[in-house]
Amino acid sequence: MICCTDGVLQEYFDGExxxxxxxxxxxxxxxCKECSGxxxxxxxxxxxxxALLNAFEDDVQVHPRIALAELxxxxxxxxxxxxxxxxxxxALVACAAVVVLAVAAGLGLPLLDVSRTVFEQRRTAAVxxxxxxxxxxxxxxxxxxxxxxxxxxxxxxxxLVKVEAPVDSTVGEPTGLLMGTSGGDMLLAQDGRVIGLxxxxxxxxxxxx
Amino acid sequence: xxxxxxxxxxxxxxATRAEGIGVPDTGNFDAIFLEHxxxxxxxxxxxxxxxxxxxxxxxxxxxKLHRHLPGxxxxxxxxxxxxxxxxxxxxxxxxxxxxxxxxxxxxxxSTRTQAGDDPLSALLESERQAHIREALSRMxxxxxxxxxxxxxxxxxxxxxxxxxxxxxxxxxxxxxxxDAFERQMAAVDGDRGxx
Numbered sequence: 364m365i366c367c368t369d370g371v372l373q374e375y376f377d378g379e380x381x382x383x384x385x386x387x388x389x390x391x392x393x394x395c396k397e398c399s400g401x402x403x404x405x406x407x408x409x410x411x412x413x414a415l416l417n418a419f420e421d422d423v424q425v426h427p428r429i430a431l432a433e434l435x436x437x438x439x440x441x442x443x444x445x446x447x448x449x450x451x452x453x454a455l456v457a458c459a460a461v462v463v464l465a466v467a468a469g470l471g472l473p474l475l476d477v478s479r480t481v482f483e484q485r486r487t488a489a490v491x492x493x494x495x496x497x498x499x500x501x502x503x504x505x506x507x508x509x510x511x512x513x514x515x516x517x518x519x520x521x522x523l524v525k526v527e528a529p530v531d532s533t534v535g536e537p538t539g540l541l542m543g544t545s546g547g548d549m550l551l552a553q554d555g556r557v558i559g560l561x562x563x564x565x566x567x568x569x570x571x572x
Numbered sequence: 573x574x575x576x577x578x579x580x581x582x583x584x585x586x587a588t589r590a591e592g593i594g595v596p597d598t599g600n601f602d603a604i605f606l607e608h609x610x611x612x613x614x615x616x617x618x619x620x621x622x623x624x625x626x627x628x629x630x631x632x633x634x635x636k637l638h639r640h641l642p643g644x645x646x647x648x649x650x651x652x653x654x655x656x657x658x659x660x661x662x663x664x665x666x667x668x669x670x671x672x673x674x675x676x677x678x679x680x681x682s683t684r685t686q687a688g689d690d691p692l693s694a695l696l697e698s699e700r701q702a703h704i705r706e707a708l709s710r711m712x713x714x715x716x717x718x719x720x721x722x723x724x725x726x727x728x729x730x731x732x733x734x735x736x737x738x739x740x741x742x743x744x745x746x747x748x749x750x751d752a753f754e755r756q757m758a759a760v761d762g763d764r765g766x767x
Contacts, residue, residue, distance in 0.1 A: 427606045
């Protein structure tokens with residue numbers, strides 16, 4: 364047999380040669396010092412290269428099922444994105460709703476007053492407990508207080524109230540929704556906890572426009 | 573949830589089995605994922621040296637597969653995934669702005685996981701990782717990919733399928749790739765040593 368090429372020796376070293384070829388190379392290596400030397404060089408090089416490439420291989424477990432669950436969640440979220448068919452329809456409907464509301468507001472048509480019922484409840488509670496511990500607690504936010512703002516009044520209700528709640532206090536029902544708009548402050552909640560108060564609702568803004 | 577299952581992937585499974593890198597009999601996307609994910613993430617980790625970044629890139633690879641499966645004839649899922657994985661890994665390393673972040677992330681990772689409380693060891697290890705990435709990025713892309721796929725445990729047949737090579741040429745190309753890697757490592761060490 365003639366001497367082996369580098370490729371053949373590499374394949375031999377990696378155990379990738381067909382059986383007949385492998386046997387022939389084995390027989391040749393027994394009688395050829397040059398090829399044996401080259402094979403030894405290949406083995407040494409492989410050892411050095413592997414030592415570098417595998418030096419930082421960690422033994423941290425891979426969790427395919429967790430990764431798969433995350434991918435499923437991503438796919439579900441993508442279903443709602445504007446790039447998907449369903450997402451495009453949802454975005455279209457939302458845009459249409461905005462246009463209708465804008466037109467209605469422009470024409471001076473009465474808009475749905477979503478906070479009025481809540482406001483009325485709060486007002487009743489606030490009157491019953493002037494100075495604090497009113498409806499906010501009743502709505503399930505321990506530590507929240509309703510504060511009557513003395514000397515001020517809303518045009519429609521004749522009452523100005525504020526909600527105060529310690530940040531990071533637990534929120535009951537309804538979680539994640541604003542819990543007070545009557546005095547111009549909005550109680551912000553996320554994942555069941557109060558994360559702050561947002562000012563900016565002007566007096567009389569119980570009617571949301 | 574729109575991850576593909578059943579029919580579309582069955583055909584893929586058959587074609588893939590025929591080429592030697594099998595997908596499970598069920599042929600659905602989940603089975604493909606569970607079979608190939610460890611290898612895909614292993615290939616990427618080996619290149620980027622950043623575990624969390626590797627996990628993200630692996631997810632991106634499967635996400636691409638998920639997005640491209642419908643209406644696309646992928647004859648060999650395994651080969652497609654491994655090629656995509658090694659390409660994504662090298663692309664990530666080559667993006668210079670991100671590279672710096674990777675190195676910082678890798679250093680922090682090393683500090684946390686491998687070097688314990690020894691910041692000097694962490695620094696040296698991080699520097700060594702950066703040298704290896706630099707050497708790999710200086711190699712011809714095909715050589716670097718070949719080297720990493722083989723180092724990740726792929727057979728010659730699998731490497732050949734992933735990189736679209738003749739299986740009988742893998743041996744000689746691998747020998748050249750290993751030589752090139754050692755040369756580039758020496759060059760990087762020299763460059764960094766003189767700076």
